[in-house]
Amino acid sequence: MALILNMSKTPNYDSAVKKILDQLVPGERVCVLTGEKWLMTDEEIGWYKKFNVPPSKYSPLTRMCLVNSNFVLFDVWYNYHPETGKPIVSVVHPASGVKVLPDNEWFQKDFSEYGREVELKRAFFEQFYDLVRTVPVPAYYNYVAPENSIAFISLGDQDSYFVIACKSKRTFYGSNAFDVEDTAEVMFSKNVQNSYNVIRSEKIYNCLFVREAYECTDSSFLFDCRNCEHCFGATNKRHAKYLWFNEQLSKEEWEKRRAQVDLSSSSVRIEYEKKFADLVNASVWPENFNLNTDKNAGEYVTDASDIVHGYNVCPGSQSVHYVNHATPVASRDSYICAGIYGSSDCYYGLGFGMCSNVKYSLCVNTNGIDLEYCNSCYDCEHCFACVGLRRKKFCLFNKQYSEEEYWRLVDELKCAMLERGEYGEFPLMNFSSQYWKNSGSVQLYGATEEECRKMGARIFEPGEAGAEGPDANAELIDMSTINDRVSTEELVGRVFFDSVAKRRFSYLKQELELYEKLRLAPPRLHPTRRIQQLYSEMNMPIFMKIPCQKCGKEIVVAKNNNYPVREIYCRSCYLKYLEENN
Structure with missing residues (x-):
């Protein structure tokens, strides 16, 4: 940590803050806003001295x-x-x-x-x-002007709608996704094409419901997979083909089962999303998803x-x-x-x-x-x-x-x-x-x-202050009244209400056409809730110490809202588990 050295432009302030910093010692502190206790360390004090600022009265969590x-x-609103x-x-x-x-x-x-x-x-x-x-x-706040898009903090979007901090083409409802095409509901991912509901993945093609995957194609319901294809329900797999919820099948049997599952039915889609969540919850998780970095650096580093x-x-x-x-x-x-x-x-x-x-x-x-x-x-x-x-x-x-x-x-x-x-x-x-x-x-x-x-x-x-827009008084349709299978014509141009989000929403025609292409039932939630559900599947930037559930060694892991009770292994036990199960 290098100190910022320059000639003083604020001598009176510098003298006053120096007296505070010179007297600063490590020890327990109490956040004046929340009452949370934390230990102010020498390292924290070093940052205050580096930036020549007084110590905060708030805990690190409160500050974040x-x-x-x-x-x-x-979140996207109507402002005026x-x-x-x-x-x-x-x-x-x-x-x-x-x-x-x-x-x-x-x-x-x-x-x-x-x-x-x-x-x-x-x-x-x-x-x-x-x-x-x-x-x-x-x-x-666009850095690169988007083309024919509704985009925010854009890095260059084309024909995309409701994307934030993305570089995309023909993509709907994305956040922090780069070089993504013909995809909906995608976050923190790169090089994704013709896919849906993708989190922290790279080089993905023609896949549905993917988390922490790399170089996977023609698959659905993947977690922590690498170089997999033609899998339907797979976790912790490497170089796999024709898996069905981690069961190895022949090509013929896999194709037969896949043909019997019609995800264009909303009830079938919900059923398999639940099965996938149960599968992920029962899977082995690494202590973190970091690559080539320091021990206990955090998560996704x-x-x-x-x-x-x-x-x-x-x-x-x-x-x-x-x-x-x-x-x-x-x-x-x-x-x-x-x-x-x-x-x-x-x-x-x-x-x-x-x-x-x-x-x-x-x-x-x-x-x-x-x-x-x-x-x-x-x-x-x-x-x-x-x-x-x-x-x-x-x-x-x-x-x-x-x-x-x-x-x-x-x-x-x-x-x-x-x-x-x-x-x-x-x-x-x-x-x-x-x-x-x-x-x-x-x-x-x-x-x-x-x-x-x-x-x-x-x-x-x-919905306060007109945030739902000029048509806020339009007739709203309860999603529970919609049939299990619906066509684009039945959905486009209508206004629906999400009772949990307390917000109305409509489907884009291009969005519905993508779902038809993917043979997938449209989601029945407000778009913000769809992205929030993706966030809830990711680990959080809140850390805790637990024992490795294989060898007992203490490890630092991130909390997870959706999966609070997981089987988490230290790095060495996790790698050994992968070797034994692939």
């Missing part, structure tokens, strides 16, 4: 919940143009109070016109909240070094602790971060894109250097508490200053914040633009409504 309350998992009232499809919930503009309109504006004087004696987060609720943010409590960390990453979704470009030397890529020396925030020395990022700051408490800023340097700026330097609350005046004010502000106990903490959940129940704090970290309230969340219903 606060950061991830802003994380866009998979702040001037015309025209509906805009966005990942920002209108009841959050955050305003949005279409990307092309947003990037043509200069939001320094919203600049305001800092009030040193007024609570900082009150002032910052006012600015965050005044300056619009992009509705889509690949070819990275010095990772602690990492989650979905891409190859080449170094010295990133308590991070999630550090992908697709490697990052380094960062702490308490979510959604970080190609960045270094970042601290306690969300959405660091090709940034350096950025702290308390509230959402998607790109190509930033030395930013603090900023939101949706692009190509900016040396800015504090700014929203929506582009190619700016030395701005405070969106107001332009000379370099000398900027540093004088920042020094005064940080001293005032430090004295009030504000500096060093992330904004509470009331800053979030997301529907609280579907945010990363709940879906990834398992925060309860009570815990979210303690962390300041605004509790509202999904």
Whole structure:
């Protein structure tokens, strides 16, 4: 862990925080928000000294919940143009109070016109909240303009609908999926074609219901499989063919059984999904799904070094602790971060894109250097508490200053914040633009409504503030009234209601055509619930120690919502099990 060394621009703050850091000792702490106890270690103190910040009063889990309350998992709403009232499809919930503009309109504006004087004696987060609720943010945050698509944070989508952080073609309802074509319900996967309901898999073709698989074709209901084909229900398999729920069959018998299972029937589909869940639950799980990385690095970490409590960390990453979704470009030397890529020396925030020395990022700051408490800023340097700026330097609350005046004010502000106990903490959940129940704090970290309230969340219903759109009063059809088998003509153009999600939804014609092509009954859940179910099958970024259920050695494993009681082996026992069973 390298210290950030530069000439002091804020001497008074530096002197004040040094006194705090010099007196800091390891020991048990109690989170002032949730009451959770944690052990502040020398390593944690080292991060505070590296970034020259005071210690947090919140536990690491609380900090990750606060950061991830802003994380866009998979929610799409109608928001509204702040001037015309025209509906805009966005990942920002209108009841959050955050305003949005279409990307092309947003990037043509200069939001320094919203600049305001800092009030040193007024609570900082009150002032910052006012600015965050005044300056619009992009509705889509697309990095590459999608073609004929409804896409968000797009890396180049074509003819795809409701995909987030993807590079796809003709794909429906995807998240963090790259080079994916003709597929629906896909997450954290690469090179997937003609498939459905795929989680953390690569090089998949013509497959249904796949988890943790690699180079598999013409198969359904796979978990932890490699180089398999023509399998229907297989777990922990390598180079297998013609398996039927792990039973070896001849080619002829397998094809006969497969012909008898018609997944275009909704009841049959549900029956086999349940059988598959039971099979996965009874299977052997490795202590983690990491590849070529340090012991106890976290979960879903690949070819990275010095990772602690990492989650979905891409190859080449170094010295990133308590991070999630550090992908697709490697990052380094960062702490308490979510959604970080190609960045270094970042601290306690969300959405660091090709940034350096950025702290308390509230959402998607790109190509930033030395930013603090900023939101949706692009190509900016040396800015504090700014929203929506582009190619700016030395701005405070969106107001332009000379370099000398900027540093004088920042020094005064940080001293005032430090004295009030504000500096060093992330904004509470009331800053979030997301529907609280579907945010990363709940879906990834398992925060309860009570815990979210303690962390300041605004509790509202999904349909508030017109989030369901201008046709919210349309006639709704209860899915329980729909026949077991339905045609595209019976579904397209109709509005259905998901009583669990408390949301309405419709099917896209292209989506239904894909299900017909795959000979699969359409799902009967709101699209957000479909993606949430995929998340619930993944391991969580919450870790615990248990004994290996083969040899008894202590191992660190991630929790899992869907499979809380699993048979988990340490790495060596797991590899031995694979050798003996393949």
